[in-house]
Amino acid sequence: MSGLDIRELECFLVLAEELHFGRTGERLYLTQGRVSQLVRSLEQRVGARLVERTSRRVRLTPLGEQFLAGLRPAYDGLRAVLDTTRAAARGVEGSLRLGFQCTANDHLMNAVALFQERYPRCAVEMTEVPLSDPFGPLRRGEVDLAAVLMPIAEEDLVVGAVFSRGQQTLAVSSRHPFARRSSVSAEELGDCVLIGVRSAAPxxxxxxxxxxxxxxxxxxPAGPTMDTLQEGLTLAAANRGALLLCQPTAEYHRRHALTFVPVTGLPDSELGLTWCRDHETARVRAFAQVLSEVAEPTADALSA
Known part of the structure; x- marks a missing residue:
């Protein structure tokens, strides 16, 4: 590969199609003498004749035919990579799959709307990420990036904007003893059964x-486990246990059979936008930038 000249390869490919030095020069905007020079240089690099030229015709040697058969797909592949990269450099196009946990409220949707306005040729597809497997869809390539509950301590994942900070809230059945309380302390969680998440999550x-x-x-005390938020809310409504949620999610999912009680003494919950380090694309970077612009640390963008 040392000293490989792409102009020599392009000249050979065109000459193999035209089998005429003059027409090859016209297509490449080169003189006929320059075409001959490039072909001779390539043959010297190869160490053998690739083209036979007589006063009547131009044709490839058997080795030239063999060289053409190997060069054409390799050159086409190189051009495809270059074209794709150029398209990415010109702008963000195609589709972006955004994962979210449980609830996407107006703040996150505003980020999506701004992204669509800024990049109209890139469609955003939104997919719910199960609580029981917060990082699996990213690693399996089912989503390009996801907003999930912090903390995120995965070496293969990048964490972008951290947002939607809010007080933790306990969802309990209207029959639960805590349902009549205005708040409960973190220490009082020892007096209730908590609904957990199935073991696919770290x-x-x-x-x-x-x-x-x-x-x-x-x-x-550990209670039953859930895969999804709806499953957890159903278990809480059935008085099978209490479910910890951030405040925005609690407000979104208020229902007659459940009471949501603020919990004091616990760190605020927050969400982080994350994606696989090895799968970062121009689309991912563009959305991460948009979200960082609109998502303040205390904003209610999305809840888990």
Whole structure:
């Protein structure tokens, strides 16, 4: 590959089509002498004749035919890569698959609307990411990026904007003893059963939704587990346990059979936009930039 000249290869490919030095020069905007020079230079690099030229005709040698058969697909592949890269450089096009957990409210949708306005040739497809598998859809290529509950401590994932910070809230059945309370403390979680997340999610991440101990170290009884928010809300409504949620999600999912009680003494919940480090594209970077512009740390963009 040392000293490879793409002009020599292009000249050979055109000459193989035209089999005429004059017409080859016209197509490449070169003189006939320059075409001959490029072909001779390529033959010297190869170490053998690739083209036979007589006063009557031009044709490829058997080695030239073999060289053409290998060069054409390789050159076409190189051009395809170049064309794709140029398209990406000109703008963000195609489709972007955005994963979200549980609820996408107006703030996140405003980010999507701004992205669509800024990049009208890129369509955003939104897909709910299950609580039980927050990072799996990213790794399987089902979504390009996702807004999920923090913390995110995965080496293969990049964390962009962190947003939608809010107080944690306990969803309980209207029959639960806490349903009559104006608030409960983090220590009082030791007196109730918490609904957890199934084991596909990392342990540290599951502990955000269902801690096993209070801040002082009291054990918190483990209850049934869920895959999705709706499953968790149904379990809570049936008085099978209590479910920790951030405040925006609690407000969005208010219903007659559930009561939402603020919890004091726990860190605020927050969301992070994340994507696979090895799958970063111009579309991903563009959306991350838009979200960072519109998502303030305390904004209600999306809840889990």
């Amino acid at each position: 342990r540290y991440w599951r502990a955000t939704l269902a801690p096993t101990t209070t801040p002082a170290g009291r054990p918190i």
